[in-house]
Amino acid sequence: MVQRKSARASEDPEELAHVTLQAVLLADSFATKFRPITLERPKVLLPLVNVPMIDCSLMWLESAGVEEVFVFCCAHSKQVIDYLESSEWLKQPNFSVTTIESHNSISAGDALRLIYERHVIHGDFILMTGDTVSNISLTQALQEHKERKKKDSNAVMTMVIKQSKPCAITQQSRLGTDELFMAINPETKQLLCYEDKADYVKGTVTLDKGLLTDNSSISLHNDMQDCYIDICAPEVLSLFTDNFDYQHLRRHFVKGLLVDDIMGYKIFTHEIHSSYAAKVDSFRSYDTISKDIIQRWTYPLVPDVQISGKLCD
Template identity: 70%
Template sequence: MYGRGLINGDFVLISGDTISNMSLKEVLQEHKDRRKKDPLAVMTMIIKHSKPSILMHQTRLGTDEIVMALASETKELLYYEDRADSSHLCVTIDKDILANNPTLQLHNNMEDCYIDICSPDVLSLFTDNFDYQHLRRHFVKGLLVDDIMGYKIYTHEIHSSYAARIDNFRSYDAVSKDIIQRWTYPMVPDVLSFGNCHEMKLHRQGIYKASDVTLSHSAQIGANSVIGNATSIGEQCKILNSVIGEGCSIGKNVLIHGSYIWDNVIIEDGCKVSNSLVCDDVHLRAGAIVEPGCILSFKIKVGKNVVVPAYSKVSLLDKPSNEDSDEELEYADTNSGVTDSAPFSSTRGNADHPTIVSEDDELGASETCTSGVLGYIWASGDTGILEEWRQSIAPIPKEKLQELQHAVSVDGDVGSEEDLNNRPSEADRDNDSEIGVIEDDDYTKFEKEVEETFQRAVDGVHQDNLILEINALRCKLVSFPLMLSYSLQHADCAGAVFYSIMRAALVAAQSTNDSLLKSTADALTKWKDLLRNYTKTVDEEMEILLKFEEMCQEITKEFSPLFSKILPYLYDKEIVSEVAILRWAEEKENADEPDKVFVKQSDVFIQWLKEAEEEDEDDEEEE
């Protein structure tokens, strides 16, 4: 394009696997204005806030955390590293950067959206450096260390808009869930299909169904699921948190959880598919089990009662033995290795060794043996097989989370979970000159990180694993005494977790109060045990009530008219106790009128609690 002169002005460079709903108007104008003042400003990168997991040092998209150094005032990019030394939790920055910039911002909480505004100079730079294989590791880092040309890269952070790149299976899963939960609006299933002959409609709990779906009365469709056109689902099936494409045939007693089933797939009776991706025209015979993390490529056939082990990748094509393609060079951690055998050691048939069969063989023809799988297993390399979970659709295994949490605890030299849960006394906090109470901005950051942790784990992850993540986050914060430090209390965790749950309920609901109430009840039922883990005292229960008040007044006013209806539900589910509710109401007696709004709204329920308490006291006196 450069040689032909097809591009003469500024242009947008975007990865083909990026999805975004942002408007480019503001950043384009910002880039042009900057270019007028400084012709060396050749690129503006789009970035967004995305706190990486402190356990894995990667984002919810499965990519490595990025360390960026930015000039505080101009937002010029001074340093970029997408493979930081996470084992030592350190980075090395050239001393000249520090010498030339009195102040700079060092971030590991930014995500590269792979959307760039470029000047025509970028084309000539690519021509001069034709051996560049990776836009960031080679081109961007090359410009940053080039003192001769003096070209500069700037950043533009987006806040309310959505942008994400899908370059591994975990990001495919994360972005798909974001689309279903409408973070990418207007790029959501019902809007994109509007006006088509097979229009997709949004139902309660984030369920999307096409107009021509055959659904058995006994089948169960769970929240955040999509069912495509001309798909039939048999009796006693459970489709949970999954996407089913067009023209699929699903038999009886099938369980599909956290998975993506593409078009024209046949799944016979009694099959189970967990946290996997099944491509077009795959055929699962009766009783087949696909364990978490599997990828079944196009036209794969799985025999009767075969168990496909976790993290298997099966294709009709051999895995290439060379890694010379542009894609392989771009992603240095791509695994290698070829196998033409099926290393399946676990089946539910009588055969000792399932085999790969030819296309002429009939899978599942015998009632007494398992015929196996039609396809090649793409084996991982020597080092890759241990890291499959990092970029998999499947949730992170609990044992791996525990291992990572232990590593974080050792690195941070922090105490046990029990030590963390013991709050310091007021005297301890008053006598410590370096450790004060949490500032509002600090708590907001902590609350945001808890919400992001909750969002990463909300789909198909056991609550114990989520508790490990949140506790690890708290451990990490405690290990930095000049930041949030020991003033971070258990009640703060309770408020942050409650906020995250209620935000998720709001996203899942439709526009009506009834829908929001139903969505909230479902969310609190699902996550009540998680909340109870952080509400073991009356003070912590009161933090839930105070946080709910704050949300209704400031952040999520949609809950305001429903406060008096949700409060009894919190009580019934034993999230907050009678003592906490009555103490909260008592403390509001002398408050200003605006602070009494929700106490008055809940007056009937509070009076009922008081009368019940008096009756209990009378019964005790009689005894």
């Protein structure tokens, strides 16, 4: 009986061949919040406790088990490419870093369409920006994503989120981001609604009544932080190619899938609790994350740990 069980297990394609875990790292935020600094220098090379942001992102990807990273470079692409070529990242034995350069991409949508045309992604991949700091383990999130994908081919994305209570006065998180509203099915963890405060109409959010009829229960949240770390099925790239209106990852792609009743694609969430994940998308978050690194909330990314041949302090 043991032999028969082994024979059946060996027929599983995932057990017959190792699947390389890939990641797409966007080295351009396609935003202007850090101007005038970023008029001459790419944001991902700005230092976080004396270490370029992109090193923090690459360090986490390597620790999370990613084996192949494609770094998309657009603004100040030569500076980013030259930095990576002079770093230790291209010399790692089990961690491949490849740059993809573009001079005419103006959005994340353009970047993902170009990556799709290059045919470099062969399976599920991690999508993030080069200004993200994290120490989370992706093991559970990846497993949940793969299991959902086996049961439902329309489960194309898993977003990493974390609880972050807004300030009672400013309605902003400690990172300086505006209040975010999410509706999530607590049983399946499917994302049902995603609204930035900028999208609120007179401070209110309107839910489609169809959500109430299609879901036995719904959890409403204004205390969640979007970590901007996504586990994506390869179909995500083709969706950007099929719809050129998708430019922004959240404002267009995520919200577009949530209201599309024809294709039926689904986005799910994975909530982290004790781990750290944050994106540097404002001067306030830059200051906050720098202090978190110094205070060791981001361990093992701390001042006395060597990253790509450099110390944080």
